[in-house]
Amino acid sequence: MPKASIVLLASAPLLLAAVPPYFELLSTHVFLKATLVLLAAMPLLLTVVPLAQLYAGASFDPARVRGQRVLVCGASGGIGEQIAYQYARLGAHVALVARRESELKAVAAEARRLGAASAHAVVGDMGSSKGSRDALEASLKALNGGGGGVHQPLALDVLVLNHAVQRWGWLLPDAADLRAQAIGAPAAPWSAVALDQAVGVNLLSYVHLAVMAMPSLVRGAEGHRSRAAASRIVVVSSGAGKLPCPKQSIYAGAKHGLHGFFDSLRLEAEHKRVPVTITTCVLGLIETATAVSLTKDDVKLPMGQPKDAAGAIVRSAHAGAEELFWPSSQALHVASSLRPLPILRWLLDRVTLHMSGGQGA
Numbered sequence: 001m002p003k004a005s006i007v008l009l010a011s012a013p014l015l016l017a018a019v020p021p022y023f024e025l026l027s028t029h030v031f032l033k034a035t036l037v038l039l040a041a042m043p044l045l046l047t048v049v050p051l052a053q054l055y056a057g058a059s060f061d062p063a064r065v066r067g068q069r070v071l072v073c074g075a076s077g078g079i080g081e082q083i084a085y086q087y088a089r090l091g092a093h094v095a096l097v098a099r100r101e102s103e104l105k106a107v108a109a110e111a112r113r114l115g116a117a118s119a120h121a122v123v124g125d126m127g128s129s130k131g132s133r134d135a136l137e138a139s140l141k142a143l144n145g146g147g148g149g150v151h152q153p154l155a156l157d158v159l160v161l162n163h164a165v166q167r168w169g170w171l172l173p174d175a176a177d178l179r180a181q182a183i184g185a186p187a188a189p190w191s192a193v194a195l196d197q198a199v200g201v202n203l204l205s206y207v208h209l210a211v212m213a214m215p216s217l218v219r220g221a222e223g224h225r226s227r228a229a230a231s232r233i234v235v236v237s238s239g240a241g242k243l244p245c246p247k248q249s250i251y252a253g254a255k256h257g258l259h260g261f262f263d264s265l266r267l268e269a270e271h272k273r274v275p276v277t278i279t280t281c282v283l284g285l286i287e288t289a290t291a292v293s294l295t296k297d298d299v300k301l302p303m304g305q306p307k308d309a310a311g312a313i314v315r316s317a318h319a320g321a322e323e324l325f326w327p328s329s330q331a332l333h334v335a336s337s338l339r340p341l342p343i344l345r346w347l348l349d350r351v352t353l354h355m356s357g358g359q360g361a
């Protein structure tokens, strides 16, 4: 737990006391109670979520994953590549989707070496619903031995939604430049096309793929008797899905959308008795080539390792966890729990802006 986070949390009640709206809204008695509740909640917030995650990880049974059919989207590098290796070591069949063929083939070869029951490189572009559908169909066929159709319905045990496009830069031009524009245009490196692509790949394709894969996932779960053996959807999100993220505002918007969509879909699945669990993974900064190249000039935080992140993701998903925050040392679970409180929101947002290389008002 970084020292800055501890100081921030310990000072929270004092900061609350300093805010006039709180004095106006709350009588002294209620204020004291609220302060006590907050103080009592802090150790809980700091420990309960990581402990719950440890407990969830402990109930993960690796043997169940052997022979399962797993589709990993965005597997040509970074965290997706490591997720593919985790499933390979567990003896699963893996279909690996991304656009770069040679990288995908290399990952598939390494997955076979690590013990995958089979590994298939499926070149596909999730930038459109057709591209997502084609990649899904090709993956399902590969995982089901080339089958398909009425007599051999395609089945899937795990769908990992991990692919993403990421850019780093202010969306808004400077105020002086905005004044000179008739119709607003985003600042470089953004463009109208880049905005469509960021929402299309990072949000819409996740929605399409989850909906289109659902029948195969239900068939995959046939014969499973417990929640622990249900089919899985794994959604790789980010701290930017829970908190604001200047210089990645479109990415943050899409990631926030994932939580709204998949938290709702989980409840629909519960109501319709669909045997599919959904695990949303809120990742902090992870040392992939993409993250390092995007943030190296601005963000100076110790980063998590892709292999460890992938391990935590797979364990949580197969323990049926609804949400994973990783790594806990980056305290995303604390920040996203506390931000709804107005004074902490103000404070956390200033820290966020500062860490993104910006300046507050």
Ligand SMILES: NC(=O)c1ccc[n+]([C@@H]2O[C@H](COP(=O)([O-])OP(=O)(O)OC[C@H]3O[C@@H](n4cnc5c(N)ncnc54)[C@H](OP(=O)(O)O)[C@@H]3O)[C@@H](O)[C@H]2O)c1
Binding pocket: 073, 074, 075, 076, 077, 078, 079, 080, 097, 098, 099, 100, 101, 103, 124, 125, 126, 127, 161, 162, 163, 164, 165, 201, 236, 237, 238, 239, 283, 284, 285, 286, 287, 288, 289, 290, 291
């Ligand atoms: N690294 C971090 O610090 C961090 C932090 C929080 C959350 N995350 C999340 O973790 C996930 C993986 O991040 P990462 O850092 O590992 O990213 P990465 O190394 O850039 O990998 C992204 C993957 O997505 C694929 N991809 C991108 N656009 C695609 C498209 N249109 N169609 C199909 N595949 C596409 C890429 O393959 P091709 O280029 O070959 O298509 C690549 O395999 C993302 O969802 C990201 O938002 C990462």
